[in-house]
Amino acid sequence: MKKFGLLAFAILIVLSVLSLFLKGSSIPGDTSAISAGDTAWLLTATGLVLLMTPGLSFFYGGMVQSKNVISTMFQSFIAMGIISILWVVVGFSLAFGESVHGIIGNPFTFLFFKNVGVTPNPAFAPTIPFLLFAMFQLKFAIITPALITGSFAERVSFKAYLLFMVLFSLFIYAPLAHMTWHPDGILRQMGVLDFAGGTVVHMSAGYAALAGALILGRRKIHIENQKHEPANIPYVLLGTGLIWFGWFGFNAGSSLAASGQAVLAFSTTNTASAAAALAWIFFDAMMGRKPSALGACIGAVVGLVAITPAAGFVTVGESLFIGTIASVISNIAVSLKSKTTLDDTLDVFPCHGIGGITGMIATGIFAQQSGLIYGTTTTFLNHLIALVIVSVFAFVGSALLYYLTNLITPLRVNKEMEEEGLDISQHGESINQFAD
Numbered sequence: 001m002k003k004f005g006l007l008a009f010a011i012l013i014v015l016s017v018l019s020l021f022l023k024g025s026s027i028p029g030d031t032s033a034i035s036a037g038d039t040a041w042l043l044t045a046t047g048l049v050l051l052m053t054p055g056l057s058f059f060y061g062g063m064v065q066s067k068n069v070i071s072t073m074f075q076s077f078i079a080m081g082i083i084s085i086l087w088v089v090v091g092f093s094l095a096f097g098e099s100v101h102g103i104i105g106n107p108f109t110f111l112f113f114k115n116v117g118v119t120p121n122p123a124f125a126p127t128i129p130f131l132l133f134a135m136f137q138l139k140f141a142i143i144t145p146a147l148i149t150g151s152f153a154e155r156v157s158f159k160a161y162l163l164f165m166v167l168f169s170l171f172i173y174a175p176l177a178h179m180t181w182h183p184d185g186i187l188r189q190m191g192v193l194d195f196a197g198g199t200v201v202h203m204s205a206g207y208a209a210l211a212g213a214l215i216l217g218r219r220k221i222h223i224e225n226q227k228h229e230p231a232n233i234p235y236v237l238l239g240t241g242l243i244w245f246g247w248f249g250f251n252a253g254s255s256l257a258a259s260g261q262a263v264l265a266f267s268t269t270n271t272a273s274a275a276a277a278l279a280w281i282f283f284d285a286m287m288g289r290k291p292s293a294l295g296a297c298i299g300a301v302v303g304l305v306a307i308t309p310a311a312g313f314v315t316v317g318e319s320l321f322i323g324t325i326a327s328v329i330s331n332i333a334v335s336l337k338s339k340t341t342l343d344d345t346l347d348v349f350p351c352h353g354i355g356g357i358t359g360m361i362a363t364g365i366f367a368q369q370s371g372l373i374y375g376t377t378t379t380f381l382n383h384l385i386a387l388v389i390v391s392v393f394a395f396v397g398s399a400l401l402y403y404l405t406n407l408i409t410p411l412r413v414n415k416e417m418e419e420e421g422l423d424i425s426q427h428g429e430s431i432n433q434f435a436d
Contacts, residue, residue, distance in 0.1 A: 004159050004409075015089060022112040029119035035127035041258040042128050042136055048249025049139035053080055053146055055242025059297070060150050062235025063346050065221075067421025068154045069231050070429050075153075075161060076146040082165055083142045088113050091141060092134050094174035095182070096124065102186035104175045110134075123183055125256040136253060137177070144173050144201045150346030151209030152216045152411075155418050158426045160411045167401045168208060172394055176200045191379055192386045193367055195265065196254035198309025198359040199390055206353020207394035209344060215402045216412050218343040220419065228345075231431075233293055240297040244273055247304045251311040265311035269304065272323030276303025279327035298351060302330045305355035310363040318366045326358040360387055 057076035064072045083091070090107050097105030110116050118129040125133045145165040149156070179185040180194050187199075194200060221228060230236065251269040255262035280299025281291035289295075306326030307319050314322070333350035344350070364383035365372045372380040405411055412418075417425035424430055 001159075008162075012085070015085065019088075019112055022114060029117060031118060031120075031129070033120050033122075033126060034118075034129060035257070037258040038127040038256070039129065039132060041262065042125075042132050042253060042256065045249035045253025046132065046136045046139055048246045049136070049253065050080070050142070050246075052139075052243050052246035052250060053077070053143050055239045055246055056143060056146055057239070058235045059239030059243060059301070060153065060346055062232040062237075062239060063150075063230045063294075064153050065229065065421070066231040066431060067423055069235075069423065069431050071158070071422035071426050072149065072153050074427065075149040075156075075158075078162070079142050079146040079165060082162060083145065083169055084138060086166060086169055087134075087138045087141055091169055091174055092116070092137065094170060095137065095141070095177040096134075099178065099182055099184035102182075102184050102189060103179060105178050105182065127257060133256070136256075140197055140201055140250075141169060141173055141177070144197075144205050145169060145208075147201070147205035147348065147352055148208045148212060151213045151344045151348040153345040154422060155216055155219050155412050156212075156422075157410055157413050158422075160405050160409050163408060164401060164405045164411075167405065168398065171401060172204055172208065172397050173200070176204050176390065176394070187386050187389070190382045190386065191370075192382055193313055193363050193370075193379065194309045194360070195312040195363075196251045196308045198305070198356045198363070199386065202305045202308065202352045202356030203360065203387075203390050204394045206349045206351075206356055207391060208398035209348035210342075210353060211395050211399040211402060213342055213344040213349070215399060215406075218341065219345070220415070222343040230294065236294055236297050240300055244300060244304065247273070250304075251308060255312055261312045264316075267316050268307055268311050268314060268319035271316050272307035272319040272326075273300045273303040275320045275323035276300055276306070276327035279303075279324040280331055283328055283331050298334075298347070299327045299331070302327050302351050302355045305352055306359040306362065309356070309359045310366060313363060313367040313371075315366075315368075318362075322359065322362045322366070326355050326362075329358055330354050357387065357391075 053076055057073035060076060061069045061073035089112055093107050093110035094105045097109030100106055116131050116134050118131055120126050120128060121130040145168050177200050179187040180192060180200050247269055248266055252262045252266040255265060277296045277300035280295045284295050285291045303323035303326060306322050310322060330351050333354045334347050337344060337350050360383055364380035367379055370376055370379040402411060413425060
């Protein structure tokens, strides 16, 4: 651990010193095009999206065993630190820099936020400071690797997770963001619609989660068919509330303006989540299961995931349908997964992966003027093609990164550490540490 700490601290010191010589252009230029209303809304939306990551930490932390609550929550929390620095240094440039064959951005375009100042960039957001656009996009980059952690919760090494998070952000997230959201990205040029990250965030996280669950293998309690008891359902409820609240920034903020489209995205987001929460517990009741608070929370998040790519492109009525159908599909997927040997601890792939896929297909069907129900097939067919491309890229690419990480440092803790719990074995802390 000392060697790890020394190396990590040395890297941070080097980056800190380099930042003194590679200064970003934060001095105001021509700011006449800036809209005060749009800027105020995007500042708010950026804060809301960041709030989703602590919300996710409660959402996941409440679901694991009590001996793994802190470690699980910390895996989300630490992403805010790691990805924030990585984004400033090179991540934003890889995602939104000068396009290299429509696949990845030039790492030197915005290195250390060079040329990222308060002057608007018309290619991305013409009425807000470019720096604000970069910070808004940062919050998406933060939560994506945090979402993955639910699949390998209770057995991953903290050191390995940090390394994988960096590699995933550089080699999976950044290229997908570029291909989908950069004006010259190949998926965007195909006409693929992803309003707020169903493809970039949720499908990528879902497939990375699936690969992680397969590669890290099953937990001891999963092999022995022991019942998994969530540590704290109120934590899950709190986390869901924060996620739902923050998602208004996630989706409505993706309009990049205080506009009618932002209002539409806000409305479709709330409706889809509400419908999905109800659909989950009513479907459970129909199948003879008790309607649970945990189920309602999971359903609400599935609805948020599914509406994300379509939020600004569909009607409120269509969002109700999308939330309901996505919830039922994910509920069935969770039930089917429980009959297999796959140990996706917190059902990340059945919820985020399948939810993202459902949302992507629904966008191709319902998108205003260009969806299948409007008599055009181009968008729908392009979404199916993109679905295959993204699925293969995210799953295979993530699997390779897991193997690379494992070559450098073991991905999984040993049996003794797993039995003791990651709170103590990885961090020397416990939720009962200060109990009387």
